[in-house]
Amino acid sequence: MGIGLHNSEFKNPVIRWVDQRLPVFTMMQKEYGTFPTPKNFNYFWNFGALAMVTLMVMILTGVFLAMNYTAHTSMAFDSVERIMRDVNYGWLLRYIHMNGASMFFIVVYTHIFRGMYYGSYKAPRELLWMTGVVIFLLMMATAFMGYVLPWGQMSFWGATVITNLFSAFPIIGDSIVTWLWGGFSVDNPTLNRFFSLHYLLPFVIAGVVFLHIAALHITGSNNPLGVEPKGPQDTIPFHPYYTIKDSFGLVIYFVVFAVLVFFIPNYLGHPDNYIPANPLVTPPHIVPEWYFLPFYAILRAVPDKLGGVLMMFGSIALLFVLPWLDGSPVRSMRFRPLARPFFLLWVVAVVVLGYVGGKPAEEPFVTISRFAAAYYFAYFLVILPLLARIERPLPLPESISRPVLRGGGPLPAGAAAKPMEKA
Structure with missing residues (x-):
């Protein structure tokens, strides 16, 4: 191999020739x-x-x-x-x-x-x-x-x-x-x-x-x-x-x-x-396209034009800072029995906002959108920070392998997580 050429392990001579000079195949591998x-x-x-x-x-x-x-x-x-x-x-x-x-x-x-x-x-x-x-x-x-x-x-x-x-x-x-x-x-x-x-x-x-x-x-x-x-x-x-x-x-x-x-x-x-x-x-x-309707509903839920615009952009900005709003050390909702229903309710609120966003700006759709928008923001600004303090998560497994081999799912409450035994 020439000086400076990459040491390619591919057997195909054409691929090896290219990979020695531009190691894209090694990178993909x-x-x-x-x-x-x-x-x-x-x-x-x-x-x-x-x-x-x-x-x-x-x-x-x-x-x-x-x-x-x-x-x-x-x-x-x-x-x-x-x-x-x-x-x-x-x-x-x-x-x-x-x-x-x-x-x-x-x-x-x-x-x-x-x-x-x-x-x-x-x-x-x-x-x-x-x-x-x-x-x-x-x-x-x-x-x-x-x-x-x-x-x-x-x-x-x-x-x-x-x-x-x-x-x-x-x-x-x-x-x-x-x-x-x-x-x-x-x-x-x-x-x-x-x-x-x-x-x-x-x-x-x-x-x-x-x-x-x-x-x-x-x-x-x-x-x-x-x-x-x-x-x-x-x-x-x-x-x-x-x-x-x-x-x-x-x-x-x-x-x-x-x-x-x-x-x-x-x-x-x-x-x-x-x-x-x-x-x-x-x-x-x-109406905008369906994928904008939840944010459009948040915009219309606020009677003040500037307030509605700020709330609409704020609903997306919250996603940027989500890693710092949720202070729980546990990642998966599978081990967070309190956080899971609140999150699923947030998903329901987003779906409801999408539904009322496609309806005329009249009652009862305006009131429904206000309640759904209030919960949308409360989930990020109030519920997640509060749950990080008061929630007691289920025990985490010590490794991925043990739950996979046992069929998956969280361990029962009170059960100790043990390392996987050698076969």
Whole structure:
């Protein structure tokens, strides 16, 4: 081997030749082949891989759609219709991209739920969690701008209402709105800059995903028990065990995705968006896409405009500081009998907010949204800090292997955790 060449262990001469000069195959083998992972992952751990695959699908379909889209207010709606009717398989590309946004959020919301339930945000994984929240924020910005591009009635009025929220900030609010619009109303400059940013941000998301995975491989994965691996007996190589498990989950995921695309492609959309944008006709009920509805409900729950905007942004900001709001040393809710029902009630509150966010701003929906929003914030600011002081968690197992071999689950209350006996 020449001086300075990497010592590659691959037997294939072509792969070895490349790997000696650019050790990408060694890196992939280390990070995705022999990388030690806890042996007790359940199927909730599939959703990280599903999110990455969905991001790739969204980028690919978005690139091909951009080849046929015209970012001009007089032609945007017609260019989308042309994609649907005249471009070869344009209807398929658009339906995959359109429903892929919903599938992306379903996967990411499940991923967040798993992280919160099993305490994946706790030390030493705080930065891993925070980069995930950054990805979530970038997804929201990308999805909002993408929803404007078809230039239908809901696209136009949704953009008008949401961008106008920034006018609630004193002194700088109106300047921010004018900067977002590129003028004094939602018009062609707005559509142009939203299209540019919608095209760019997925690549930014991909960059942050790289950081997210790098942080994951530094700290290692959490697991359903929330107990750190004690040695080789607690881990297995990522390949082939979890590549097979992820592949099975991916097949099920694509079956659901295909049902949505081929049988009910417009189920999660709004019919008003098939009407060309008209600044002179306001839709009777302006709503954002379903994945924004919980935050939209929090916004409407506060009678003051500025207060509603601050509460809406605060509901997401709380996720950033969650590692420091929950002071319990125990990660997994499986060992926290008091915290578990409060968390599940929080999930119910988020679902309720999503439901009332899609309803008109009238009673009883406004009152329901206020109660649900109050519990949303109370869970982070009051309940979690209080439970860290008063809760008595169940005994933790000393290693991952013993509960796995015994069938899983927490030990009975009062039972001592013993090390696994040698076979």
